[in-house]
Amino acid sequence: MKLIKTEDAVGHVLCHDITQIIRGVTKDAVFRKGHIVTAEDIPVLLSVGKEHLYVWEKDDTMWHENEAAEILYEICAGEHMHPSDIKEGKIELIADTDGLLKINREALVAVNSLGEMMIASRHGDFPVRVGDKLAGTRIIPLIIEKEKMERAKEAGGTEPIFTIKPYKKKKYAIVTTGSExxxxxxxxxxxxxxxxxxxxxxxxxxxxxxxDDEKTHILEAIQKQIAAGADLIICTGGMSVDPDDCTPGAIMATGARIVSYGAPVLPGAMMLVSYYTNKADGRVIPILGLPGCVMYAKRTIFDLVLPRVMAEDEITAEDIARLGEGGLCLNCEVCTFPNCGFGK
Structure with missing residues (x-):
């Protein structure tokens, strides 16, 4: 940085905050570090006693924090989101649609590992609504090497770190099993x-x-719902491993690809997730077998799986296995889900 006359500072970047103190009225920064001085700012700066200023010396190898922040935003942002205003090297990502937030976690860690820049986000694989804050980014120093921002681009990869999968409208059908x-x-x-x-x-x-509880009858009911045009089939009842619980076997008998029967989540250990490919039209239809806890517990594995199904974000066996950490609902007296640790 260098010291120059305030009258000569137009177009230069401040290296420190400029504070104004008026007794009984204010004590605050009139200009923040990183501010680019304009002609209109000169009288104000002089009025607070600043006849000289420390400013950033222009260097073709460096980016100002706000310039670098725009690059960091480009690394982060996918479709269906927009940036906040830039302030002191900070930009936030704001959702433009309802949907499922997806995060390239490896790229997120890679960028954050570079230092002098940071990205903090909400959890991925959870629902977001229009206007929700998705992430906050910041360039930490006032200036940063252009070469480092190039490394950030490489670390971020060719795809955005954050994407939103909008929900798809689905026609769903219910198969309710149980003789009772x-x-x-x-x-x-x-x-x-x-x-x-x-x-x-x-x-x-x-x-x-x-x-009723007959396997063949349950199978026929599922097949009828497929033929009726269901995009999603939800089966209830008969989901345990007791000999007379035949719903899992009926789902398997459809020819559906079973992702998981059982999950490391409480409530919801007996969840079944599967995908059926309809030969008639090629549609891939999720068929879910819901455990009985969904009927009475505030939050269960169904709350973790359903948003992904509605966003057509394919669920894998590994995804289910990873739910073990955070998969214990604490049944809080006042439920704050999804603003809690369940499923994270």
């Missing part, structure tokens, strides 16, 4: 929970079939 419900001995209290969960996403229910 089928024969009217007890009231179906499961389906209202499913409808409430799906109401948070673009969806349309196209039908519900009640069926």
């Amino acid at each position: 419900v089928f024969k009217g001995r007890i009231k179906d209290t499961f389906s209202p929970v499913i409808r409430e969960k799906l109401a948070a996403f673009p969806s349309e229910e196209i039908g519900q079939i009640y069926v």
Whole structure:
């Protein structure tokens, strides 16, 4: 940095805050470090006693923090998001659509490992809404080497670190199993929970079939819902490993690809996730077998899986296995999900 006359500072970048003190009125910075001085600023600077200023010396090998912040934003931002205003080398990413936030975690770590820059975000694989803050970025020094920002581009890779997968409208169908419900001995209290969960996403229910505990009858019900045009099929009841619980076997009998039967999540250990490819039209239809806990627990594995299904973000066996860390819901008296550790 160098010291120059304030009258000669137009176009230069301040290397320190300029504070104004008016007794009983204010004590605050009128200009922040990194501010680019304009002609209009000169009288103000002189009025606070600044006849000389320390400014950044222009160097073709360096970026100003705000210039570098724009580069960092470009590394981070995918479609369906926009930047906040730049301030002191800081830019935030704001969501433009409802959807599922996806993060290239390896690239995020790689950029953060470079030093002198940082990216802090919310958790990936969780829902976001229009206007949500997705991440905050900052260039830490006032100036940073251009070469370092080139390394940041390489570390970030060819794709954005953050993307949003918008939800797709899905026609869903319910297959409710269990002789006690089928024969009217007890009231179906499961389906209202499913409808409430799906109401948070673009969806349309196209039908519900009640069926007893016979495997062949459950299979026929699932096949009917496929033929009816369901994009998503949700099966309830008969999901444990007891001999008379036949729903998993019926789902397997459709020919669906089973991703996982069982998950390291409580509540929700007996969840079944599968994908059925319809030979008639090539559609890939998720078929979910929901454990009984979904009916009565505030939050379960269904809350972790459903947003990904609605965004058509394919779930893998590894994804399910990784849910073990953070997969224990603490059943808090006041539920703050998703602003808690469940599923993270």
